[in-house]
Amino acid sequence: MTRVGIFGAAGFTGGELIRLLLNHPDAEIAFANSESNAGNPVSDVHEGLFGDTELCFTDAMPFDEVDVVFLCFGHGKSEAFLQEHAIPEHVRIIDLAQDFRLAAPGNDFVYGLPELNHDLISTSRHIANPGCFATCIQLGLLPAARMGILHGDIAVNAITGSTGAGQKPSATTHFSWRSSNMSIYKPFQHQHVPEIMQSLLQEQGSLDASIDFIPYRGDFTRGIFATEVVKTEAGIDEIEAAYKAYYADTPFTHYSAKPIDLKQVVNTNKALVHCEKHGNKLLVTSCIDNLLKGAVGQAVQNMNIMLGIDETAGLRLKPSAF
Numbered sequence: 001m002t003r004v005g006i007f008g009a010a011g012f013t014g015g016e017l018i019r020l021l022l023n024h025p026d027a028e029i030a031f032a033n034s035e036s037n038a039g040n041p042v043s044d045v046h047e048g049l050f051g052d053t054e055l056c057f058t059d060a061m062p063f064d065e066v067d068v069v070f071l072c073f074g075h076g077k078s079e080a081f082l083q084e085h086a087i088p089e090h091v092r093i094i095d096l097a098q099d100f101r102l103a104a105p106g107n108d109f110v111y112g113l114p115e116l117n118h119d120l121i122s123t124s125r126h127i128a129n130p131g132c133f134a135t136c137i138q139l140g141l142l143p144a145a146r147m148g149i150l151h152g153d154i155a156v157n158a159i160t161g162s163t164g165a166g167q168k169p170s171a172t173t174h175f176s177w178r179s180s181n182m183s184i185y186k187p188f189q190h191q192h193v194p195e196i197m198q199s200l201l202q203e204q205g206s207l208d209a210s211i212d213f214i215p216y217r218g219d220f221t222r223g224i225f226a227t228e229v230v231k232t233e234a235g236i237d238e239i240e241a242a243y244k245a246y247y248a249d250t251p252f253t254h255y256s257a258k259p260i261d262l263k264q265v266v267n268t269n270k271a272l273v274h275c276e277k278h279g280n281k282l283l284v285t286s287c288i289d290n291l292l293k294g295a296v297g298q299a300v301q302n303m304n305i306m307l308g309i310d311e312t313a314g315l316r317l318k319p320s321a322f
Contacts, residue, residue: 230282
């Protein structure tokens with residue numbers, strides 16, 4: 001049985017991770033660290049877990065009791081944490097922040113997108129979990145990169161639910177502002193663009209394209225729905241064959257011949273991708289649950305791959321029928 005420690009356990013991703021691990025057949029939670037909630041029951045913060053666990057938050061860091069730690073901190077905190085604390089070499093680390101996603105000298109974290117780096121993940125001890133927007137957009141574009149058809153500007157629009165902004169309330173997350181509303185933020189300069197470019201370059205070999213990404217805030221709680229537009233003379237039959245082949249052996253990412261919608265993936269670790277051709281423009285749509293395939297679901301998937309157990313363990317979640 002794999003023993004797991006969670007840091008930043010009181011946030012949205014921490015709560016979803018606890019929910020997954022409570023039902024994981026090969027893992028158990030050794031501790032859930034939250035300094036501000038130390039001593040309080042986990043279900044006092046994550047109320048949906050009431051009746052499922054008696055686990056309490058702790059401010060202790062018993063690294064000698066775990067095999068894996070998940071870092072569910074805000075961006076910028078993971079690097080500082082690892083500089084301040086000596087985690088034993090045998091403990092695997094999965095970081096959900098953006099601190100180690102970009103390749104750099106001295107960075108031994110593998111970029112944890114299983115559809116791209118499965119073999120590297122299986123032999124790694126440190127994983128940088130991809131961003132939620134980055135996951136959704138990359139899964140829409142990676143097969144096109146494998147085909148070598150990404151040239152020029154790529155137009156990307158994607159809308160995310162309010163949980164993507166984290167648990168701490170802000171002016172753009174509270175209900176009265178978000179409900180029946182929509183807005184853009186960080187146009188052309190979202191922090192996930194560099195990791196998207198890094199992966200597309202890895203797959204295509206060279207890249208003379210740019211990502212023109214416009215992110216939207218949606219008036220729903222969870223999920224990401226993205227569109228990607230690529231100019232290409234490749235035919236739709238060739239494109240569909242390439243997408244089907246790329247995802248033929250991936251347990252959670254699926255090519256759909258039919259148009260897709262967000263409810264198909266919410267509350268699951270699935271990603272769906274659909275392509276259609278309009279003249280010389282390829283329209284790709286992709287969607288995921290931002291907290292699961294876009295965060296802790298993918299993190300658990302990475303843990304499973306690292307440990308050599310069933311990749312789908314604890315992740316066969318079903319969407320709502322309504």
